[in-house]
Amino acid sequence: MPHASLPPAQRRTILGEGVAVGVATGAYGISFGAVSVAAGLSVLQTCALSLLVFTGASQFALVGVVAAGGAPISGALTAILLGSRNALYGLRMAHLLDFHGWRRAAAAHVLIDESTAMAVNRPTTAEARLGFLTTGIAVFVLWNLATLAGALAGTALGDPRTYGLDAAVGAAFLALLWPRLADRRHQVVAVLAAAVALGLVPLTAAGVPVLAAAGVALLAGLLTGRRTAA
Amino acid sequence: MWTAILVAALGCYALKLAGLSLPPRVLAHPVVARVADLIPVALLAALVAVQVWSEGGTLTMDARTAGLGFAVVALLLRAPFLVVVVGAALTAALLRLL
Numbered sequence: 001m002p003h004a005s006l007p008p009a010q011r012r013t014i015l016g017e018g019v020a021v022g023v024a025t026g027a028y029g030i031s032f033g034a035v036s037v038a039a040g041l042s043v044l045q046t047c048a049l050s051l052l053v054f055t056g057a058s059q060f061a062l063v064g065v066v067a068a069g070g071a072p073i074s075g076a077l078t079a080i081l082l083g084s085r086n087a088l089y090g091l092r093m094a095h096l097l098d099f100h101g102w103r104r105a106a107a108a109h110v111l112i113d114e115s116t117a118m119a120v121n122r123p124t125t126a127e128a129r130l131g132f133l134t135t136g137i138a139v140f141v142l143w144n145l146a147t148l149a150g151a152l153a154g155t156a157l158g159d160p161r162t163y164g165l166d167a168a169v170g171a172a173f174l175a176l177l178w179p180r181l182a183d184r185r186h187q188v189v190a191v192l193a194a195a196v197a198l199g200l201v202p203l204t205a206a207g208v209p210v211l212a213a214a215g216v217a218l219l220a221g222l223l224t225g226r227r228t229a230a
Numbered sequence: 231m232w233t234a235i236l237v238a239a240l241g242c243y244a245l246k247l248a249g250l251s252l253p254p255r256v257l258a259h260p261v262v263a264r265v266a267d268l269i270p271v272a273l274l275a276a277l278v279a280v281q282v283w284s285e286g287g288t289l290t291m292d293a294r295t296a297g298l299g300f301a302v303v304a305l306l307l308r309a310p311f312l313v314v315v316v317g318a319a320l321t322a323a324l325l326r327l328l
Contacts, residue, residue, distance in 0.1 A: 024310075031315045045231055052239035055246075057274070062238055064277050069286050072234030078273060080241035085270050090249015091257050099250065108247040164322030167297025170282040171318030174298065177274035178305045189268050190275035197276035201284040209284075213276030214269055221265030 006126050014122075014130045021114050022138025025056075028172070029143040032059055033150020035169050038160030039067035043151040050147035054140060055112050057176050058083045061210075064169050070207025078210050089116040096120070096128045110136025185224070192216050297322035 006014075029050065036046040041063060049059045058079035065075035090111055096119070099107045110133070119132035157163055180186050193213035200209035257263050282294045297318035304314045 028311045028315065031312065041231065045235060048232075048235050049238070052235065053242050055242050057270070058238065058242055061273065061277055062234065064281055066231075066234075068280055068284060072231045073237065076234040076238040076241070078277075079238040080245070082270055082273050083238075083242035083245045084266060086242065087245040087249035087252075088257065088266050090246055091252060091254050094250045094252075094254065097250070104250050105247065108250050109243060111246040111250065161326070162323060164293065164297055164319035164324075164326070167282070167294040167322030168315045168319040170278050170294055170298050171301035171315050172311075173274050173277040173281060174301050175305060175311050175314045177271065177278065180271050180274075186268070186271045189271050193272035193275040194279035198279050198283060198289060201280060201289055202287060206284075206287065209280055210273060210276045213272045217268035217272035218265055220272075221261055221268050224264065 006130065010127070011130065014127060015134050018118055018131060018134030019138045021118055021135050022142045025114055025139045026142025026146045028056070029146025030150035030153070031168060031172060032056065032063075032143075033147040033152075034154035034157070034160075035060070035067075035150075035165060035172065036063040036147075037151045037154035038165040039063040039169075041066065043148070043155060046151040047144065047148055050144045053079065053083075054109060054143070055083050055086055056143070057113075060169070060172055060176070064173065065207045065210060067166070067169060068206050070210075071205065074205075074207030074211060078207070081211070081214050085113075086111050089113070089120075092116070092120060093128075093132070096122070096125060097132060098125050099129075107132070107136070110140055112136065112139065114139050185220070189216060189220050192220070293322040293325040296325050 032050065033046055036049065037043065049062065053059050061082050062075040062079040065078055066072055090108070093111070093116055097107065115132045115136035118135040119128040122128040122131050154160070160166060177190065181190060193216040196216055197209035197213045200212055282298050283289055283291060300321040301314050301318045304317055
């Protein structure tokens, strides 16, 4: 019982916050479900993504590449590259959460943007664990229920273009990108990456342009490094 | 498709577990930290562009651009995610009805 030492009022606050984040995040699981079915995945495949991959931006990336006509495996690679930020969260959280063995293996599955955000600023391990697990589990349950609901609704709708679902995917990516655009360097990288990807669209197989855009990040990281070193 | 789903699942889980298991000094290398910070930005921007302005190997501009325009305005007004996404879809759908 790692949370036994926390006062009940504080426990309730952390639990309430976690559930609230879960409800808010679960809501866009509905759009993921609908978008994924519109991209041509079955309801079962859509639900498998939410259960097994369980990191929203990566899931949207996989179905986005498939929707654009790309090979599923290049969608998977894009998803994994986007998932690399979860490793960064883990590096920041490992000491604070202090999980070991099977608990660490289980906790890793719910290591996502939201669970990290709700735990990273807690002063003690007990509070961080409670915030992390409550948020992670609430998001997991609601995200998966919402995915199923969205996938079923998407199947019932018919041609996704009639409802503008193809436009919803671009909007979803922009919404995920938006909070990162406050930084000037991020803005430059975003514009360059978009330009490189569009430039490659007529020249390469679908899915390749997005992966190539990761090269922009790599180059920018290396080059700006040299500049600061000089 | 199932192969891709399993590859993505294994890859994403491995990254999460690696983060919790590796020593934190991996991040201390400035180039690693910068590239890791920039990769989501580059990928998401490329996904927006390809999703909105391409269609089966050619560049196009259609109702999806209007949808993206709605999304920009909604985000500037700090609208919640669902409003941004549903509004963009409705904008494109209405434009196609005209």
